[in-house]
Amino acid sequence: MTNTSTPTGMATPVPDFRPAPPQDGAPSAWRRLWSHPKMIQYHRLFALVVLVNAWVAYSGFQGGWWADAQHAAMGSIAQVMLANFAMAILVRQQYVVNALFWLATRAPTSWPLSVRWQLAKVYHFGGLHSGGTTLGSVWFAVLLATQAWHVSAGGQGVSALTMGLGVALLLLLGGIIAMALPSYRAKQHNRFEMMHRFGGWTALALFWAHAVSTVADGLPAGQALGASLARQGEVWVLALLTFSILLPWLRLKRVKVEITKPSNHAVVVRYNYGDDAFPGSSNTVSLNPLIEWHAFANIPAPGEKGFRQIISRAGDWTGALIDKPPTHLWVKGITTCGVANIEVLFKKVVYVATGSGIGPVLPHLLADKLPMHLVWATRNPRKTYGDALVDEILQANPEALIWDTDTHGKPDLVALVLEAVRRTGAEAVICIANQKLTQAVIQGVELRGIPGYGAIWDS
Structure with a gap:
């Protein structure tokens, strides 16, 4: 598949790919079970x-x-x-x-x-x-x-x-x-x-x-x-x-934040309170430390102090934060490793993200520790997340496939990912999406002998 991303960060229609058959034939019963x-x-x-x-x-x-x-x-x-x-x-x-x-x-x-x-x-x-x-x-x-x-x-x-x-x-x-x-x-x-x-x-x-x-x-x-x-x-x-x-x-702190709101669907929260973040890390934040905590991926940028988090509307808590952006948030504990830290175990990876799942992926694109390819499916990316974020992604990964679901509908993510693996020779796939899509992508690639990784919703 050739790159279909335009300079505006939108994607032109992509052929209806079918999953590439595994080279060793149909998945065995053992592999289907495992x-x-x-x-x-x-x-x-x-x-x-x-x-x-x-x-x-x-x-x-x-x-x-x-x-x-x-x-x-x-x-x-x-x-x-x-x-x-x-x-x-x-x-x-x-x-x-x-x-x-x-x-x-x-x-x-x-x-x-x-x-x-x-x-x-x-x-x-x-x-x-x-x-x-x-x-x-x-x-x-x-x-x-x-x-x-x-x-x-x-x-x-x-x-x-x-x-x-x-x-x-x-x-x-x-x-x-x-x-x-x-x-x-x-x-x-x-x-x-x-x-x-x-x-x-x-x-x-x-x-x-x-x-x-x-x-x-x-x-x-x-x-x-x-x-x-x-x-x-x-x-x-x-x-x-x-x-x-x-x-x-014992490490609980209330910190000042700067929040930009590119749309009513998402905000970008910037922190600069002295703690370091690294690609693949997360921090838990709260509006009320005794009631509700949420973990979000950190987005550090090389050469910049502090880090960002992308928070999308996904319930009452995130909705309240987006509708009335606070000036301070509570942060608990230390910066902690997340799923995508395992990327260094592979020579090349394909990242697949949907919506605000681009947040955990972006710091890895910026860090550029190993060859990687991005497949991002989201609703109107520039309108939802802002031109600056989309341009930052394309600068870090010019070959990225950004699929606008408002224009082209929901894609067959498994097919897109398998095609990306075939074309790039990647060793593994890391998926940041909702639970149903994550499980579908991981199962789809591992059935074909490709390591797949993503959140397991166990916390």
């Missing part, structure tokens, strides 16, 4: 957590970890439970996320594509988060049931307070997990977010209360509670997790 959205690495990691926990449970029965001749080993159950929760919380910590991306992208492009393909799936770490939370809750239910059995059998050392705190915590964990299910989260995202935040904080407080009560129950006469707590390894792990949760809030 490329299905239900089989993404996120779900594989969740399954891995389940399998590891099943192995631990089985090994524990074989090795007598869970009970001796007279007593249930509640301490061993609690340790496995805490290990699951520790993994779930720490893998979401922003510094840990950045470290995971750094480690995964150390591989040189001389390594086999199959290896780099899997390393670039590092952003699916959310499967460890959801898996650890779910299995940690299962182990906590086992611990609570064991404590109830211990009490019913006339055992000592488990107070009514400890049992009550445990029941309250288990119910709360069940509510958090239920509201995090994709079917609920997609329809009631604000409620999910509130439950995840305030329910999570409450759960943390209940964990502390339950831990202190458990230690107090077994405290020998005359021994100080504080000294006994300090000797418990589980208490120090809980302290680490508490610090990990608090850390982003």
Whole structure:
């Protein structure tokens, strides 16, 4: 396909491309299965957590970890439970996320594509988060049931307070997990977010209360509670997790922003408060730090201070920000790596974006770290996002295909991307679009043996 972009940034009609057939014939049944959205690495990691926990449970029965001749080993159950929760919380910590991306992208492009393909799936770490939370809750239910059995059998050392705190915590964990299910989260995202935040904080407080009560129950006469707590390894792990949760809030700041409004559909927000941003990074921002947070891709430009974010109308929060642009926004935590950071694992990539998805892509075009080609489908790009932004894109990537959906209708993105890969020889595709389109593009290219990457909507 020849370049069809004109100097104005519009695209002339493109032939109705059909997906290019794979060179090795039709996709195998294994590849069709492995490329299905239900089989993404996120779900594989969740399954891995389940399998590891099943192995631990089985090994524990074989090795007598869970009970001796007279007593249930509640301490061993609690340790496995805490290990699951520790993994779930720490893998979401922003510094840990950045470290995971750094480690995964150390591989040189001389390594086999199959290896780099899997390393670039590092952003699916959310499967460890959801898996650890779910299995940690299962182990906590086992611990609570064991404590109830211990009490019913006339055992000592488990107070009514400890049992009550445990029941309250288990119910709360069940509510958090239920509201995090994709079917609920997609329809009631604000409620999910509130439950995840305030329910999570409450759960943390209940964990502390339950831990202190458990230690107090077994405290020998005359021994100080504080000294006994300090000797418990589980208490120090809980302290680490508490610090990990608090850390982003310790970096909370209210910053001045400059907002330009090229249309009623989108705004460009400029930040210059001293923090550095890098291509492929994001920051979470809010109008009210206790109510609602949203993550947007940062757009740094070489040689310029600060960075930008493009925010499109996509709900009540973004609509309010666009209709009444604020002078200040709240920013939490640190600049964090996003999906597109994995581009350095490949020799050449095709970026495909729709609408404001150009925001996460633009800094990579400007940084120009490796050969890339852009396919951008959007409604009237100059009217919606402004001449300056479109000209900036074309200057950075003159061969970009910008498809005006107002003029030409919605394209067959999979066909356009496959043609772009065939023409440019790209090794991978990175898609920034809505969930349905992202899944269609990734599945479409991976069915043909081309690595595909995009958001997985797990937060």
